[in-house]
Amino acid sequence: MSKIRIKNFGPIKEGYTENDGWMDIKKVTMFIGNQGSGKSTVAKLISTFMWMEKALHRGDYTPSYFETYDRFKKNFLTFHRIENYFKAVVNGSNNTYIEFEGSRYKFTYNEGRLTVTELQGAYELPQVIYIPDGRNFVSSIKTFNRTNSRTYSTTSPSLADFALTFRDAMEAMTEDLELPIRGVYIEYQKLNGVLYLKGEDYKIRIEEAASGFQSLVPLYLVTWYLAKSLKKDSGVSGVSMPDDLEKFRKGAEAILSNSSLTEEQKRIALSVLSTRFNKTALINIVEEPEQNLFPTSQKEILYSLLEFNNAMTGNMLIMTTHSPYLINYLVRTIKADEVYEKISKSTNRDELSSSLVKLVPNEARVNKNDWVVYELNETDGSIIKLDNYEGLPSDYNYLNSKMAEINTTFAQILEIEDKCLTL
Numbered sequence: 001m002s003k004i005r006i007k008n009f010g011p012i013k014e015g016y017t018e019n020d021g022w023m024d025i026k027k028v029t030m031f032i033g034n035q036g037s038g039k040s041t042v043a044k045l046i047s048t049f050m051w052m053e054k055a056l057h058r059g060d061y062t063p064s065y066f067e068t069y070d071r072f073k074k075n076f077l078t079f080h081r082i083e084n085y086f087k088a089v090v091n092g093s094n095n096t097y098i099e100f101e102g103s104r105y106k107f108t109y110n111e112g113r114l115t116v117t118e119l120q121g122a123y124e125l126p127q128v129i130y131i132p133d134g135r136n137f138v139s140s141i142k143t144f145n146r147t148n149s150r151t152y153s154t155t156s157p158s159l160a161d162f163a164l165t166f167r168d169a170m171e172a173m174t175e176d177l178e179l180p181i182r183g184v185y186i187e188y189q190k191l192n193g194v195l196y197l198k199g200e201d202y203k204i205r206i207e208e209a210a211s212g213f214q215s216l217v218p219l220y221l222v223t224w225y226l227a228k229s230l231k232k233d234s235g236v237s238g239v240s241m242p243d244d245l246e247k248f249r250k251g252a253e254a255i256l257s258n259s260s261l262t263e264e265q266k267r268i269a270l271s272v273l274s275t276r277f278n279k280t281a282l283i284n285i286v287e288e289p290e291q292n293l294f295p296t297s298q299k300e301i302l303y304s305l306l307e308f309n310n311a312m313t314g315n316m317l318i319m320t321t322h323s324p325y326l327i328n329y330l331v332r333t334i335k336a337d338e339v340y341e342k343i344s345k346s347t348n349r350d351e352l353s354s355s356l357v358k359l360v361p362n363e364a365r366v367n368k369n370d371w372v373v374y375e376l377n378e379t380d381g382s383i384i385k386l387d388n389y390e391g392l393p394s395d396y397n398y399l400n401s402k403m404a405e406i407n408t409t410f411a412q413i414l415e416i417e418d419k420c421l422t423l
Contacts, residue, residue: 007097010085011038013381026372029318033376039320044080047130047285049100049107057104063116072114079157124281124314127226130158133287138163139214140207166218169225180300212292226282227308281314290323299329307363334368336360
């Protein structure tokens, strides 16, 4: 299990104070809190470190590359535009402390310097994707490719990278794809490079669709595409990452053209090379899955994301959210998993299973040990872990308390109404 601890970076001050400051990153991890509390900051750091760990494991870079010339700040945190989140030097010391521990590498940023330590744990080679809250922007770009992406990279490298993946996902479609909402489909016409939204009696370009669909389609399509690209037990699927294919091609050419190697050595070298590119896990980091969506649609996209997440053992779903509905829908999936275990021992399990699956799809259930929710406070820069009751997320959290506050306010208005004197 990966974990991270952060102090004095961006809006985060003391950070998480339990467990010696370490926040566990579980199969389903959620960050909640007000605007500017640091939800995305934590998610972006996790994304950066997980990508760096993958790059080191594959041999794309050496530890010293990340450790020198302040590359961590200047080259990698700029991807998410958080390079200026470091706290000012106090008494000659940089006050920011960040530590990330994965399965194969540990990264420590202290006193203005990054150090990398190699570990010996088993490692699932992941596809790491950061799906930003600005994803609805990519729906309106009519032509986006690796040539003109440089224009967008200057202002938002992560958004430009996501837009390229979105374009690759469209190109990978071989038939219409059904969305998890209202039986709507998307169709991609490769000849003119246009993505359409289709219902029973309409067909429109994605840029003409409602804002909810413009946010949902890139999120769902990219997740579908990357989930399908993972290596299965039966072999590698037909969908592959273009950049990885190019790297693999160059590596394979170098091996095959090396006259100093025997045929047997070339075969072994190619086998080793292929393991560097056979991804077996998806790290899906999503900002605000609920963006522009009606509550029931929020449920459907959450269940879909969880289904993709449950498809492979090493997959992880990391989310930031402002939605109390997502918390409550997550509670349903955890409780459903608990009830399913009881149903399996029941004499009327077929009937009960049928009833349960109508409420929560089997593939979306979450084990009570596989989730964690962190609540961030924008006023003091602290982080707490949401309590759980018998394995379920507590009802007492920031988002639910705000809903309760609305209800209390309305009750107070009614009380004032009752006191009105009539002539």
